[in-house]
Amino acid sequence: MINEALQRLLIENLTTATLLLDARLRLQYMNPAAEMLLAVSGQRSHGQFISELFTESAEALAALRQAVDQAHPFTKREATLTSVSGQTLTVDYAVTPILTRRETLLLLEVLPRDRLLRISKEEAQLSNQETTRMLVRGLAHEIKNPLGGIRGAAQLLARELPEEQLRDYTEVIIEEADRLRNLVDRMLGSNKLPSLGMTNIHEVLEHVASLIEAESQGRIIMARDYDPSIPEVLADREQLIQAVLNIMRNAMQALTTQTEMGLARLSLRTRTLRQFTIGHVRHRLVARIEIIDNGPGIPGELQNTLFYPMVSGRPDGTGLGLAIAQNIISQHQGLIECESHPGHTAFSIFLPLEQGTGA
Template sequence: MTKSEVSYKHLLDSLNTAVVVADANLRVWHMNPAAEALLTVSGERVEGVNLATVVHESEAALKDLQLALANDHQFTRRRAEWTTGHGSHLTVDYSVTPLANPRGLLIEIQPLDRLLRISREEALLSAQDTSRNLVRGMAHEIKNPLGGIRGAAQLLARELEEGELKEYTQVIIEEADRLRNLVDRMLGPRTPPNLQPINIHQILERVCVLVNAESAGAVTITRDYDPSIPDLPGDAEQLLQATLNIVRNAMQALMENKVEHGVICLRSRIQRQFTIGRVHHPLVCRIDIVDNGPGIPTGLIEDIFYPMISGRAEGTGLGLAISQQLINQHNGLIECESRPGQTQFTIYIPMEQPDAKH
């Protein structure tokens, strides 16, 4: 390697922007540390490897690279979907600049996944906050007349003798109570979490016991835990409720759709340097709840965390909304991805909380 090539590589290595340099045969000549981190690959290992093996977009994109090399044509592509050699998916902007000496291409890469996640999460949190405010306003307007109806029914019951008419007043009272309870559930938890150091795997095991009992063993639950995860600050009851709502939904979807060999997998991992909304967290506990059911209809996937939205005929549409609110109170977030044959809910809980007791 010449002295100029060494200096060239040192210059690229000092950049925060991910850069890949390909030779005239579109083989990797150099990859700076930022690109190694983005593509989760060692630059030394892929040196001389065909670029399409390291990262793939499409045949048309490969032809564009070849044309850029042949015609000395620079171009930029927005929101490209890349698949790495490890099978992971990236959304990126990238610019391609032909090089004369040595002949090749310099590819500058800007990852968009994090920015898209932040934008999506902010929209989700904002919409849920708006939804909660709307529900609170509706709840106030509903509960006031309900109280009047219930009180009037009680007064009427006192004036009536025992018989069929008095039974009707009891029906009014019971239905008013049922509606009031429904409104209270729509409002969700109103007490802040009592943060104490907890073992998240004890929570998950409790969920397994409850769901196994409910399903009478009709659904298989598998575990994939990271035993090195330390205790995290949380409210055990709230985290149990949030997780149970999701796992119970998965169980019901498997059983109601008569899925043969229905399986729910509970997986725990540590996520490092993770952003929720615009808040950066050094460490986050990630819990994946994965089932092999029919999946969530595409028309519902964007709205499933709103109250009264359910993909099940018998569902109330409150369980996931309550779960999201409980996790939000822990400064965390729940996300969902679904396709036929696999639905995955992911819970993110920061390992540090500002009001935690030690």
């Protein structure tokens, strides 16, 4: 027989959000998965009416009351809930009445559809990035080999030229060959493995924020919303700085296109997420770093290819900044996501706080 303590332990480690309501539809218990989904504390929310946790239609409340009165279970697909924090969630949930001597309780099992869709999107994104990386590496190999021959031939030719002024032409060939080689190297990214050490992500963010504030000369309002409980992460500090700087510099450049620079705002936010899946690996604890700007947004036609090399929304852009940032975060077993519409662009960096371990 499984004792009560083990039963509670099992429920608390479920990835399915589970809530227990009394006959008056007031919360008696929620597991950590439900706390994370609804962004509330189960202890503080104890005794609250269900509408104080999330809102849905009047028909849904009537169905819950009917489930209490008739002890009739039911399931609802693709319901839209709004949490107290204002987040809109698409979920499936099952309601099971539990008959006790005193009253009928309701067990709610909530499965977020948004999360499943996000995981599928992430898997496709990671697969596309790996395919693109292999394509770029193959293309780079084909480019660098003849570039070396062209550069060497230009150097030999320069030695044989009778007039000094003719060497200007060979110098152009050599300089352009070097420029193309450097461009290919940037597309490939660093081949050096991360030099891992315990890193404070808030120190990284503040370091980059100081650089952006200096570059923008105070024309952008910087806002911070940090979670001080986030522990240090095992990471390469210099590479993290580069990844964050690439994203924040893009945001700064987008904000400079606004006519009213006094309203330009760049926000930094950090949070922890529990039992979070990146690709095929579920991590017990993940740090989420959000870089949010109120700029014009990213054009819809670019959003699906945003992290590909040479894709840029600016005429003078190289299209390498975000590709390099994604490559750095991938080396840290993490992921970057982007959500954008006019007036709101949010880049989210997810970093496992337990490197190399997955549940």
